[in-house]
Amino acid sequence: MADPPADEAFTMPPTRREAVLRRIRTEIVTGVLPPGTVLKDAEVAARLGVSITPVREAIAQLAAEGLIDIAPNRSRRVTQVTQKNALELIDVMAVLACAGFEWGVPNLTPSHLQRMRVRLDEFVANLRAGNLPAASAAGADFSTIVILASGNRELQTHVDLVVARTLRLIATSAGDDIWQVWVTGYRETLELLEADRPADAVARYRQIYVEYRALVETMLFRPPGC
Template identity: 60%
Template sequence: MSYAVPPTRTAAVVQQLRKEILSGDLPAGTVIKDAALAARLGVSITPVREAIAQLSVEGLIDIAPNRTRQVTQVTQKKALELIDVMSVLACAGFEWGVENLTAAHIDLMRQRQQEFVEALRAGNLLAAGAAGGDFGSIVITASGNRELQSMVDLVRSRAMRTAPLIAESLWTTVIEAHDDILRQLETGNTQAATARYRKMYVDYRALAEVELFGPVDYPTKRVPRLA
């Protein structure tokens, strides 16, 4: 197997395992064996163990008390919880960074939106998730809050495990929202853009809840607002 090697062997193993998990090549419940994985990737045991520990923090690998390692099972409940957490962090980052956006930022967001749509049309959920995530990350980066960006990246990697559970029709909600947000930003209406970004998460969460659990009798959770 060949792949681009990041700066360290541990980072290379993390990158490869994350890709295999998010793409479904390593399905939920797959037991991860250090020696077998090290042999397959052509590395020693140490970077494999370090990579597994990092992916455990990201929520992609479960480590049982008996030290058994397996790809995390993503339940419907966990999927909704991840959406809730992601909405809080992403919306806060958007609000904090939107006033700092330049024309170059908006052009880059437009480019990521195009990549997002093209990846979805091609059925590549991994690439779509990356491009769609970058759409909001551009704004968070403009806020200058690196810690928040790190937290968003961490939750997003976990949330991408929910992609197979979500119907393709739900992505339409995100596409339409992104288009609306770009239109608002192009006219300089940052307040409307922020409100639309929040509404995107509210709508997506409500639709995901119905898709995952069926119609319910209790109200959809609102996205908390951070000061």
């Protein structure tokens, strides 16, 4: 297992629970905690310098997100990614995100488009710098701006439940071809929105998930040596 980030880099957001949740989620998404890793409350608490309570709360949330499996004997392990659950996850994420995107597009303003441009630039810059957590966050925000414009908070709640798992899958399958699907797709989608071609933009956004699913199916799960 890769060494965890230095504890001195662990900065506290408003609550300890949120701090622990963000930290463990990031470690799972980036592969610092690979699939199958056993998580013990006391060990995680000692490493992060917090009490056991926020650790337990964070692990419960991550289990709800599908990032951690809790066995009948209460042992906790980072979830394994199989071809079946990976493709199912992409399908669910596509349905939710594309619905929110389509509903949000009619409500977009020039300010929304400017914010999307900023997040796209940050996405590309962080990819070039090798900062995958920051790149993933910027990429997710690109879509979130549009989904929130739909005004459907319930939909955003459901998107949030699967987005971390999707980011983990992207990180697991990360390669130039995988990332290029999102970079090109986002760029062309935004250009269509800026050209006042909303229907074409929605269609291009949907195509991102089609292309990504095909790549994950053929690249992430192909036999070694192929």
